Amino acid sequence: MYDYTDFDAAFVRNRVAEFRDQVARRLDGSLTEDEFKPLRLMNGLYLQLHAYMLRVAIPYGTLNARKMRQLAHIADTWDKGYGHFTTRQNIQFNWPKLRDVPDILDALADVGLHAIQTSGNCIRNVTADHFAGAAADEIEDPRPTAELIRQWSTDHPEFAYLPRKFKVAVTGSPNDRAVTKAHDIGLRMLRDETGAPGYEVIVGGGLGRTPMIGKVVRDFLPKADLLPYLEAILRVYNLSGRRDNKYKARIKILVHETGLEEIRDLIEAEFQRTRAELPPVDPALLSSIEAAFAPPALARRPVPDLSRADAGLRSFIDTNVMAHRDPDHAIVSVSMKPVGGTPGDATSDQMRALADIAERYSHDELRISHEQNVILPHVHRADLPAVYDALRAAGLATANIGLVSDIIACPGMDYCALATARSIPIAQQIGTTFADLDAQADIGPLKIKISGCINACGHHHVGHIGVLGLDRAGVENYQITLGGDGTETATLGERTGPGFAYDEIVPAITRLIETYLRLREDRSETFLQAYRRLGMAPFKDALYAQERRADAA
Amino acid sequence: MARDFIPKIATGNDLLEGDVVYFTESGDWTRDHGDAAVAGTEEQAQALLSRASGFPQQVVGVYLAEARIVNGRPAPVHFREVFRTRGPSNYPHHGRQARA
Numbered sequence: 001m002y003d004y005t006d007f008d009a010a011f012v013r014n015r016v017a018e019f020r021d022q023v024a025r026r027l028d029g030s031l032t033e034d035e036f037k038p039l040r041l042m043n044g045l046y047l048q049l050h051a052y053m054l055r056v057a058i059p060y061g062t063l064n065a066r067k068m069r070q071l072a073h074i075a076d077t078w079d080k081g082y083g084h085f086t087t088r089q090n091i092q093f094n095w096p097k098l099r100d101v102p103d104i105l106d107a108l109a110d111v112g113l114h115a116i117q118t119s120g121n122c123i124r125n126v127t128a129d130h131f132a133g134a135a136a137d138e139i140e141d142p143r144p145t146a147e148l149i150r151q152w153s154t155d156h157p158e159f160a161y162l163p164r165k166f167k168v169a170v171t172g173s174p175n176d177r178a179v180t181k182a183h184d185i186g187l188r189m190l191r192d193e194t195g196a197p198g199y200e201v202i203v204g205g206g207l208g209r210t211p212m213i214g215k216v217v218r219d220f221l222p223k224a225d226l227l228p229y230l231e232a233i234l235r236v237y238n239l240s241g242r243r244d245n246k247y248k249a250r251i252k253i254l255v256h257e258t259g260l261e262e263i264r265d266l267i268e269a270e271f272q273r274t275r276a277e278l279p280p281v282d283p284a285l286l287s288s289i290e291a292a293f294a295p296p297a298l299a300r301r302p303v304p305d306l307s308r309a310d311a312g313l314r315s316f317i318d319t320n321v322m323a324h325r326d327p328d329h330a331i332v333s334v335s336m337k338p339v340g341g342t343p344g345d346a347t348s349d350q351m352r353a354l355a356d357i358a359e360r361y362s363h364d365e366l367r368i369s370h371e372q373n374v375i376l377p378h379v380h381r382a383d384l385p386a387v388y389d390a391l392r393a394a395g396l397a398t399a400n401i402g403l404v405s406d407i408i409a410c411p412g413m414d415y416c417a418l419a420t421a422r423s424i425p426i427a428q429q430i431g432t433t434f435a436d437l438d439a440q441a442d443i444g445p446l447k448i449k450i451s452g453c454i455n456a457c458g459h460h461h462v463g464h465i466g467v468l469g470l471d472r473a474g475v476e477n478y479q480i481t482l483g484g485d486g487t488e489t490a491t492l493g494e495r496t497g498p499g500f501a502y503d504e505i506v507p508a509i510t511r512l513i514e515t516y517l518r519l520r521e522d523r524s525e526t527f528l529q530a531y532r533r534l535g536m537a538p539f540k541d542a543l544y545a546q547e548r549r550a551d552a553a
Numbered sequence: 554m555a556r557d558f559i560p561k562i563a564t565g566n567d568l569l570e571g572d573v574v575y576f577t578e579s580g581d582w583t584r585d586h587g588d589a590a591v592a593g594t595e596e597q598a599q600a601l602l603s604r605a606s607g608f609p610q611q612v613v614g615v616y617l618a619e620a621r622i623v624n625g626r627p628a629p630v631h632f633r634e635v636f637r638t639r640g641p642s643n644y645p646h647h648g649r650q651a652r653a
Contacts (some may be wrong), residue, residue: 027569027610029609033568033613047571047613048571049573049637050571050572050637051570051571080647094641095571096571097569097571098571413636414636414642414643415641424643474630474631474632475632
């Protein structure tokens, strides 16, 4: 676990003191709302539909028990006893009062957390594979890279007012669990033919109004060149990115309009200049960062045979437990999607339970995934029964990871001022419709992702089934996309056709799933594989045949 | 042919609490949509917006929202405004609906 240096700690404290003064000046009338709004956004404070919302960064999704307990304390003291984990490895508090926010930020600073750069047209919280440092398929832990980028990008004077927000994701595994191809910059760690570590650099991905899959701008970037190369990309974007239209201000539009070859030439030319000017990263600093993410000392204990465990535990192990680089250990994904629950929400009691479990059974480490779940990255297989029992006691043992009810859903119009329709109730209804875990297991891997507006915070474009909520003449309406994929084989979903009313969307999704079950070759063929084999036609028929029959009659 | 004017109310969010408030005929702010002042013409609506915007230390993000008259009191038209009157649908005990 990387801990703040004295410099980091002082920097964050100074920012809190500065914001405390800004809040005081807003409240006494010295600052107008127009003057105050950009200042509060710089500290992650939004004004949403029913209340303020504070977005707190969880760098590369990594927490320890102390930090998680402090989040629980904040939820209890200044909010309504819960928090919401987001698709960008942040946590959001939905009900803070303006006057309390400086105290909340101080409480965060007490444990090395903050809300800096969780909003605004700057480089946002850098995200990473939630299995980092534990995954069996990992080439290298991506978090030292993400931390280096955090240090470089925090308050970077040149990149504080970019044309638009800027998102970076890093994966250290060939199996991409960080959706790198849907970020402004995606970094995939790899090794060259000599074994030297480096990155494949992907630029210009993003979802939202104009979804695009990122393009490889550099096949291999040596590790030592990372910061000058990033600086070159950001400089090209900062100088050439559009500022006349916020919807066209992302780097994906610049890459698209300029063309990959030309943008590559611009970046490479800038890189040559930058590399000559930017001092290399201090090796001692790099070593200290890497040391902070050193793998824990894993215990050597007998691994029991759990094949005769009770059905609940076996189901949990089959679904929520993933391969660790050490065969005696496992990665446990804790579903924050109980039947009928709000995706990503955790009560303060659940946060404390997760902290206790992590401390006792996972080397004091927790991760927040972009899929709005919590990960226990280093659990000895002998401890799986105890972890399962503790999770079950906290209402956190739902065995649905990767299944139909493990849904990403943005807050939608239940909370978000930008939303045009609700997301959460749709997710809740789907979860309730497919509550039976045996039925979910039969359906198999299926990613449903729901966004309540075109900004696509729910990643619907890369859902196997994507749902986009819109406002059609004052009525909630839901469009469906099929075939999206957020992994290393990333593709954007295709729109099926006209949208569905609020009370029609869950039956429509049910028809899609029934069609898949009817047409799949066998249980081993996933929904995505079946869609890729069959194409849109049978699914479109399932969605719209009824309307066509009615039209023909 | 000009469309019929849809009545409007003025609404915003409380600066300190962040919660939804409505401007009343007497020039106060209320949490009850039914107590909001109603503008029946475009001129009245602009005047209402102007009056409601005069409380920058109390209310932020003031705008006009469509309303319909039910039993002599304004009710929201758009589903967004309906949600604003009650709170999030996933937690019935949060927001204004908790008091219902």
